Amino acid sequence: MSFFVASTSNAETAVAIRILQHWGRLAKSTPGEAPSPILATSDSNIAVDNLVEGCAAVGLSVVRLGRPEAIRPELLRYCIDRPPSSYSSGGNTYISSSAYKERLKTLKNAQVICCTCIGSGGDILDSMTFDRVLVDEATQATEPAVLVPFMRGCRQLVLVGDHCQLPPTVLSTRAEEEGHGVPLFSRMVACGVPPYMLDTQYRMHPCIAMFPSDLFYGGKLRNGVSAPERRPLAGFPWPREEFPVAFIPVHGVEMDDGVSKYNDLEAEAACRAVQALLEGGQCTVSDIAVCTPYAAQARLIRRMTRQLMGATGPPYIEVSSVDGFQGREKEAVVFSAVRSNDYGAIGFTSDWRRVNVSFTRARRALIVIGNDVTLRRGDPDTWSPWLAWADAHGINMDKPGIPRGRYDPEQLRRVRGGTTAAEMLRDVLERQQAQLKNAEQQVHQKVDKITGYDNFNSGMGEAGAVAGAKALSLEEDLAQLENADGNWDDSDDEEGDMKHSTSQPTLTSGASSNDLGGDTSGDEPQDAWDL
Numbered sequence: 001m002s003f004f005v006a007s008t009s010n011a012e013t014a015v016a017i018r019i020l021q022h023w024g025r026l027a028k029s030t031p032g033e034a035p036s037p038i039l040a041t042s043d044s045n046i047a048v049d050n051l052v053e054g055c056a057a058v059g060l061s062v063v064r065l066g067r068p069e070a071i072r073p074e075l076l077r078y079c080i081d082r083p084p085s086s087y088s089s090g091g092n093t094y095i096s097s098s099a100y101k102e103r104l105k106t107l108k109n110a111q112v113i114c115c116t117c118i119g120s121g122g123d124i125l126d127s128m129t130f131d132r133v134l135v136d137e138a139t140q141a142t143e144p145a146v147l148v149p150f151m152r153g154c155r156q157l158v159l160v161g162d163h164c165q166l167p168p169t170v171l172s173t174r175a176e177e178e179g180h181g182v183p184l185f186s187r188m189v190a191c192g193v194p195p196y197m198l199d200t201q202y203r204m205h206p207c208i209a210m211f212p213s214d215l216f217y218g219g220k221l222r223n224g225v226s227a228p229e230r231r232p233l234a235g236f237p238w239p240r241e242e243f244p245v246a247f248i249p250v251h252g253v254e255m256d257d258g259v260s261k262y263n264d265l266e267a268e269a270a271c272r273a274v275q276a277l278l279e280g281g282q283c284t285v286s287d288i289a290v291c292t293p294y295a296a297q298a299r300l301i302r303r304m305t306r307q308l309m310g311a312t313g314p315p316y317i318e319v320s321s322v323d324g325f326q327g328r329e330k331e332a333v334v335f336s337a338v339r340s341n342d343y344g345a346i347g348f349t350s351d352w353r354r355v356n357v358s359f360t361r362a363r364r365a366l367i368v369i370g371n372d373v374t375l376r377r378g379d380p381d382t383w384s385p386w387l388a389w390a391d392a393h394g395i396n397m398d399k400p401g402i403p404r405g406r407y408d409p410e411q412l413r414r415v416r417g418g419t420t421a422a423e424m425l426r427d428v429l430e431r432q433q434a435q436l437k438n439a440e441q442q443v444h445q446k447v448d449k450i451t452g453y454d455n456f457n458s459g460m461g462e463a464g465a466v467a468g469a470k471a472l473s474l475e476e477d478l479a480q481l482e483n484a485d486g487n488w489d490d491s492d493d494e495e496g497d498m499k500h501s502t503s504q505p506t507l508t509s510g511a512s513s514n515d516l517g518g519d520t521s522g523d524e525p526q527d528a529w530d531l
Contacts, residue, residue: 015198016040016136016160017054023132024060024111038112039130041120041149043141043168045070051136052078052114063107065115065122078114080106100124117141120149129153136160138185140326142168146184161185164216166326166353177439201360203329205230205244208359208366211389214412215382216356233332233365235280236273239400240393244362247390248273248369248397254340260296261347266336266369267300271308273334273367274317283365285309287331289318291358293349294338301336322354325361333362337370344377352382359386372396385412 020040027035040051048064049072055062056078064071064078071079080103103124107113115122117135133154135146139161145168150157163186170181189195201209202224213221232244239246252265270290277288290301298319305317318330335358339346348354359366368390375383390396392407 012160012162012198013050013054013136016051016134016158017058019134019158020051020055020112021058021060027111035111036129036131037107037110039120039133039149039152039154040112040114040136041117041133042136043117043145044137045116047137048114048116049075051112055112055114061109061111063110063113065113065124066119117145117148120152125152131155132157134158134160139163139183140166140168141183142170142180143182143184143187144180159185159188163189164353165357166323169323174439177436179436200224203363204360205232205362205364207243207245207393208362210409211386211412212356212360214409215385216352219409219413230364233277233280234282235278236276236365236367237400239395239397243393243395244364245366245390245393245395246368246397247372247387247395248367249372250340250369251371251373252340254338257296261294261338262296262300263336263338263340264300266338266340267297267304269369270301270334270336271304273369274305275308277332277365283331285315285317288334289320289325289328289330289332289361290334290336291320291322291325291361292336292338293322293347293354293358295321297336297338322358326357329361329363331363332365332367333358334367335359335369337368337375339378340371340374342374344374346374346378346383349375350379350382355382355386 020038023038027038040048040055042048042051045066048066052062052064052075053072062078063080064075065081066079068076068079068081104127107124107128113125113130130149130152131154133149133152133156135141135149135158138146138159146159161183167181167186168183170176172180175181197220199220200222203209204223204225206223206225206227208230209221209223213219227242230244232238232242236246238244248269250263250266250269252263254261254263274288274290277283278285290298290305292298292301298321302316302319305319309316320328337346337349339349359368372387376387387396388405389407389412391404394401394403396404
C-alpha cells in the first residue's frame with residue numbers, strides 16, 4: 001500500500017492523475033490477461049469530476065458513475081448514468097437488459113472508473129474487481145466511506161489527502177464519539193504508517209505561502225513559483241509593494257441570523273476590496289472569491305456583490321463558506337472573519353484547519369478582514385500569531401507599510417511544539433479515546449441505574465453483601481425485573497401499559513470537546529455545517 005500526504009498546492013490532483021496514468025501503463029503491459037480497470041474515488045462529486053477531467057486530459061479511457069445532476073455539464077459525455085430515452089408511464093426509468101449489458105461492457109473496457117466512495121458500492125460494479133484503488137481527498141472522507149471501494153478486491157491502494165485541511169463532516173455527536181471524525185488516512189499515519197509529503201506548492205505567491213508553511217507545515221512547504229510569476233493584482237492599495245497580503249481591521253458588530261452570524265461593516269469592506277480589484281483591470285469577476293466561515297455572512301456578501309455588479313448581470317463574484325471552498329483556487333481571495341465582540345468568542349473561526357484552507361486558496365491576492373482585538377483574544381494559537389506576522393511585515397492597514405515587532409519563523413514553527421504530522425494526528429486520536437471513555441462511562445451509569453445495583457447494595461447492608469456474592473448476570477437480572485411490580489406489564493390493558501411501562505435505556509451524548517474550535521460555553525451557535 002502507498003500513502004500520500006498532499007501539501008496546500010494544486011499538485012495533489014496532478015500527482016493523483018500521474019499515479020492513475022502509471023497504473024494504466026502497467027495494466028497494458030501485463031501479458032496473458034485483459035487489463036483490469038482502475039477505481040478512482042473521492043468523497044465529493046467535485047473531486048471526482050476533477051479526477052475525470054485530469055484522466056481525460058492525459059488520454060486515459062475514463063468512465064464516470066453517478067447522478068448526472070451532480071456532474072459538471074462538460075463531463076457528462078463520460079457518464080454512463082445519463083437518463084435513457086425510454087420512460088414508463090408512471091415516470092419510473094426502465095433500463096433494458098441490452099442497455100445494462102452495454103453499460104457493463106463500457107465499464108469493463110475503461111481504463112479508469114471514477115465515482116464517489118459511496119457510489120463504488122453500486123450494483124453495477126458487483127461483477128467487477130479492482131486490483132488498484134485510489135482515493136483522492138482521503139482526509140475529508142469518513143472511514144466507513146473509504147472502506148467501500150476497498151471491498152472490490154483491492155490489492156494496491158493509494159490515499160491522497162492533506163491532514164492540515166478540513167476533516168470529514170460528522171453531524172452526529174455519537175458518531176464523533178465512536179471515532180468517525182478521524183479519517184482512515186489520519187488513523188494510519190498516527191499508527192506509524194509513513195506518509196510521503198508533497199512539499200512543493202505551485203499556486204501561491206511565496207509571501208502568501210509563508211505563514212501557512214511556517215505554522216501549519218513546520219516550514220517544510222517549498223515554493224515552486226517565484227514572486228515575479230505571481231505579482232500582486234493592481235487596484236487594491238497594498239500596504240507593501242510586491243507583498244500581496246493585507247489585513248483590514250474592522251470593528252463592526254456581529255449579529256445573529258438563526259444559528260449563523262453576519263457582520264455588516266465587514267461585508268461592506270469586502271465589497272470595497274472586490275471593487276478595487278476589479279477596477280485594477282488585471283482580473284475578472286471569475287478570478288475573485290469571497291470566503292467566510294459563516295453562511296449568513298456569505299448570503300449577505302453575495303447580495304451586496306450582486307448589487308455592486310448592477311446591470312452587468314452574471315457571472316457574479318463567487319461567495320462561499322470556508323467548507324465549500326476547500327480544494328478550489330482563485331487569483332484573489334477576500335476573507336471575512338465575522339466575529340467581533342468584547343469577550344473574545346470566535347467559535348469555529350479559530351479552527352486552524354479552516355484558517356489554513358482560507359489562506360491558501362489565493363494565487364496573487366489575499367485580503368483578510370476582521371476585528372484584530374477579538375481575533376487575538378479568541379485564538380492565541382493561530383490568529384494571534386498571524387496578526388503578529390502581519391504587523392511584523394507592515395501589512396496591517398491601520399498602519400500600512402510600517403513594520404511592528406519582529407518575525408521569527410523558527411519561533412512560529414515551534415508554536416505547535418514542532419510536531420510532525422503523525423504527532424499532530426495522534427492528538428486527534430487521544431481526544432477520540434477520551435470521548436470513547438466518556439461514552440463508556442455513560443453506558444455503565446445507565447446499566448447501573450436500570451439494574452438497580454446502586455440501591456440494592458446500599459439498602460441491604462450485610463444481606464446485600466451476601467446477595468452480591470451471588471450476583472446475577474445482566475440478562476438474568478433484567479428477566480427478573482420484567483416480572484417485578486412497577487415494571488413492564490404484559491396485560492392487554494392499554495391504559496395499564498401507559499401507567500407501568502418503563503422506557504428502555506438509551507445512550508446520551510455527553511459534553512465532548514469541540515474539535516472544530518467552537519466555544520465551550522454551551523450557548524454558542526455553531527455554523528460549521530450550514531453551507
